Amino acid sequence: MAANAIDQTRRMLSLVTYLRERPGAHVADVARAFGITEDELISDLDVLPMCGTSFRGGDLLDIDTDGERIWWRNPDASGESTAEPLRLAADEATALLVAARAVATLPGLRESDRDALLRATAKLEAAAGEAAGASSRLSVTFESEGGVFADVDRAIAERRRLWLRYYSPARDELTERTVDPIRLFAVGHTYMEGWCHLSEARRTFRLDRVAEIRLLDERAEPPAIEPRDLSEGLVQPAAEDPEVVVEVGPGGRWVAEYYPHDSAEERPDGGLRITLRSPDPASLRRLALRLGRDGRIVSPPELAESARKAAAEALAGYGERI
Amino acid sequence: MAIAKAERLMNLALCLLGTRRPLSKRELRGSIEAYLEAGNDESFNRMFERDKDDLRELGLVIETVENLEGEPGYLARRDSNRLPPVSLDAEEAAALGLAAKVWQQARLAGAASGALQKLRAGGMPEAGDPYEGQHSAIEPRIPVHEAAFEPLMLACRDRRPVVFDYRKSNAARPEPRQVEPWALECWRGHWYLAGYDRDRGAERVFRLSRITGKVRSRAGKYTAEVPDVVTVRETVASWAGEGGERSALIRLRAGAGYPLRAKATAVREGADGWDELEVPYGHGLDAWLVEFGPDVVVVEPADLRADVVDRLRAVARG
Numbered sequence: 001m002a003a004n005a006i007d008q009t010r011r012m013l014s015l016v017t018y019l020r021e022r023p024g025a026h027v028a029d030v031a032r033a034f035g036i037t038e039d040e041l042i043s044d045l046d047v048l049p050m051c052g053t054s055f056r057g058g059d060l061l062d063i064d065t066d067g068e069r070i071w072w073r074n075p076d077a078s079g080e081s082t083a084e085p086l087r088l089a090a091d092e093a094t095a096l097l098v099a100a101r102a103v104a105t106l107p108g109l110r111e112s113d114r115d116a117l118l119r120a121t122a123k124l125e126a127a128a129g130e131a132a133g134a135s136s137r138l139s140v141t142f143e144s145e146g147g148v149f150a151d152v153d154r155a156i157a158e159r160r161r162l163w164l165r166y167y168s169p170a171r172d173e174l175t176e177r178t179v180d181p182i183r184l185f186a187v188g189h190t191y192m193e194g195w196c197h198l199s200e201a202r203r204t205f206r207l208d209r210v211a212e213i214r215l216l217d218e219r220a221e222p223p224a225i226e227p228r229d230l231s232e233g234l235v236q237p238a239a240e241d242p243e244v245v246v247e248v249g250p251g252g253r254w255v256a257e258y259y260p261h262d263s264a265e266e267r268p269d270g271g272l273r274i275t276l277r278s279p280d281p282a283s284l285r286r287l288a289l290r291l292g293r294d295g296r297i298v299s300p301p302e303l304a305e306s307a308r309k310a311a312a313e314a315l316a317g318y319g320e321r322i
Numbered sequence: 323m324a325i326a327k328a329e330r331l332m333n334l335a336l337c338l339l340g341t342r343r344p345l346s347k348r349e350l351r352g353s354i355e356a357y358l359e360a361g362n363d364e365s366f367n368r369m370f371e372r373d374k375d376d377l378r379e380l381g382l383v384i385e386t387v388e389n390l391e392g393e394p395g396y397l398a399r400r401d402s403n404r405l406p407p408v409s410l411d412a413e414e415a416a417a418l419g420l421a422a423k424v425w426q427q428a429r430l431a432g433a434a435s436g437a438l439q440k441l442r443a444g445g446m447p448e449a450g451d452p453y454e455g456q457h458s459a460i461e462p463r464i465p466v467h468e469a470a471f472e473p474l475m476l477a478c479r480d481r482r483p484v485v486f487d488y489r490k491s492n493a494a495r496p497e498p499r500q501v502e503p504w505a506l507e508c509w510r511g512h513w514y515l516a517g518y519d520r521d522r523g524a525e526r527v528f529r530l531s532r533i534t535g536k537v538r539s540r541a542g543k544y545t546a547e548v549p550d551v552v553t554v555r556e557t558v559a560s561w562a563g564e565g566g567e568r569s570a571l572i573r574l575r576a577g578a579g580y581p582l583r584a585k586a587t588a589v590r591e592g593a594d595g596w597d598e599l600e601v602p603y604g605h606g607l608d609a610w611l612v613e614f615g616p617d618v619v620v621v622e623p624a625d626l627r628a629d630v631v632d633r634l635r636a637v638a639r640g
Contacts, residue, residue, distance in 0.1 A: 081340035089381025092437035120414035188511020270494020292633035310615035311637035
């Protein structure tokens with residue numbers, strides 16, 4: 001847990017500066033200000049009384065808590081060392097600046113938020129000085145459809161139901177649906193999570209697949225559901241979904257990068273045998289067609305057959321035979 | 323029980339920040355309980371060097387100054403370690419609070435919260451509830467699933483040449499590449515590295531998910547100049563077939579292929595149940611068109627038509 005020791009040290013150094021100014025601070029307030037749990041704060045407060053400029057000289061930090069409030073009885077013992085916050089490290093400046101710049105470029109973001117981000121970025125760059133330099137080595141772009149983003153954002157703020165014409169690539173069709181929006185998030189692309197009245201289930205919609213959107217005057221009443229964990233992949237196949245086996249040559253290895261899969265075995269030709277799961281294997285016909293000579297569906301056989309039929313039918317459109 | 327590392331680092335930081343004159347290693351060892359318990363000189367020295375590196379990682383500027391006897395002493399001067407005053411209003415504080423939650427990578431997530439805590443200690447106001455409708459409801463997240471990310475981020479920061487095995491998109495086997503890393507960029511949820519490829523003697527862009535095995539650092543300096551502006555996105559966008567200058571004419575069944583319609587520069591509705599579209603012809607258009615199966619027929623150019631027919635034939639033969 002070496003990384004944790006670094007994070008904890010960094011936090012404790014800021015904490016002593018913060019506490020110095022606030023005798024009798026409330027545990028709950030300090031934990032909120034530092035974005036940590038009360039337990040994490042208490043464990044920091046357990047360590048601090050062992051710290052000081054010499055364990056012999058009796059100048060250890062006399063920081064004490066009754067679980068509700070925090071007192072520091074000898075703030076002068078540590079001299080000037082805790083009087084001011086420390087300069088930003090290169091990684092710290094990078095982490096905040098890169099993120100702030102990325103969010104500020106999101107199309108559809110409210111202008112007041114964008115302005116606040118840009119002002120904060122400029123102040124932070126000035127305060128970080130040289131440490132800000134490394135942040136030019138990282139950049140992130142979020143993709144978003146500005147108009148759709150702004151409508152979803154407004155619908156969430158005003159708790160209104162949305163009407164969508166939405167494209168589903170699996171079926172190559174547009175469907176009309178009403179959705180009670182729950183949240184708006186960006187992970188590379190920008191998505192809305194909402195309660196879909198057409199499928200009577202929670203659905204995630206990619207904003208660049210929304211062909212048309214309207215705010216309705218009805219109130220959105222999504223059922224209370226646990227928000228999904230965004231650190232997991234967005235597509236989480238279920239164990240009971242049917243299995244699909246795809247064999248690809250070297251030119252089709254990208255399949256393993258784009259599709260969550262159970263296994264990918266190396267093949268002697270430099271290709272892969274990929275086993276994945278899909279709630280609707282028919283939707284993978286697109287993949288079979290796209291692969292061309294770089295791979296083929298091994299199972300289920302109906303899927304392989306439907307791809308062959310589609311290709312033969314398409315060839316007929318060119319007046320070509322197999 | 324051994325003294326926790328955070329306690330040891332905290333003590334070292336307080337000693338170095340609190341002193342006005344350089345402290346020798348001997349003095350520090352006498353002041354910090356964990357160092358007394360460290361055992362012999364060798365293990366103390368190792369621990370001490372590592373701790374100094376860790377504190378530098380946190381942004382502490384530690385100076386080494388020799389005293390009259392030629393013995394090195396250490397101190398962290400206040401004026402080189404102080405955060406200059408930053409006056410952020412509540413709106414700006416809320417904006418930074420949102421930005422700090424974006425990273426899904428442990429090191430950068432820790433660094434972002436650390437930065438926010440320093441600003442908080444410097445008096446940054448606390449934001450109100452972000453979900454009261456005054457701010458965008460957006461939750462941006464930067465995904466980092468690639469193991470190569472952290473070593474490459476550090477290599478870009480410290481300008482260290484690296485070696486890694488890389489498998490090109492259509493290659494059967496990975497090959498070793500020697501690279502001077504310039505910058506990392508995340509686009510559509512994937513990370514890319516731009517840098518100078520020493521064997522090819524030119525700039526190259528690498529997709530991090532295609533790096534196999536470990537990224538290893540190499541000693542020495544960069545041999546090529548690092549450009550001021552690195553344009554990863556343009557390169558990747560051209561891989562993705564965007565910015566194609568040519569145009570293709572296709573027939574598309576009515577009602578089908580919405581994404582093709584969204585990209586089309588011209589659409590003419592036909593009376594026979596088929597529409598005619600002009601679409602930009604960039605890299606990868608052939609594979610994309612084949613996905614629509616019998617709902618698309620390429621009219622021109624002839625090379626695209628031939629590519630699509632070729633691909634269809636491969637699928638039809640199974």
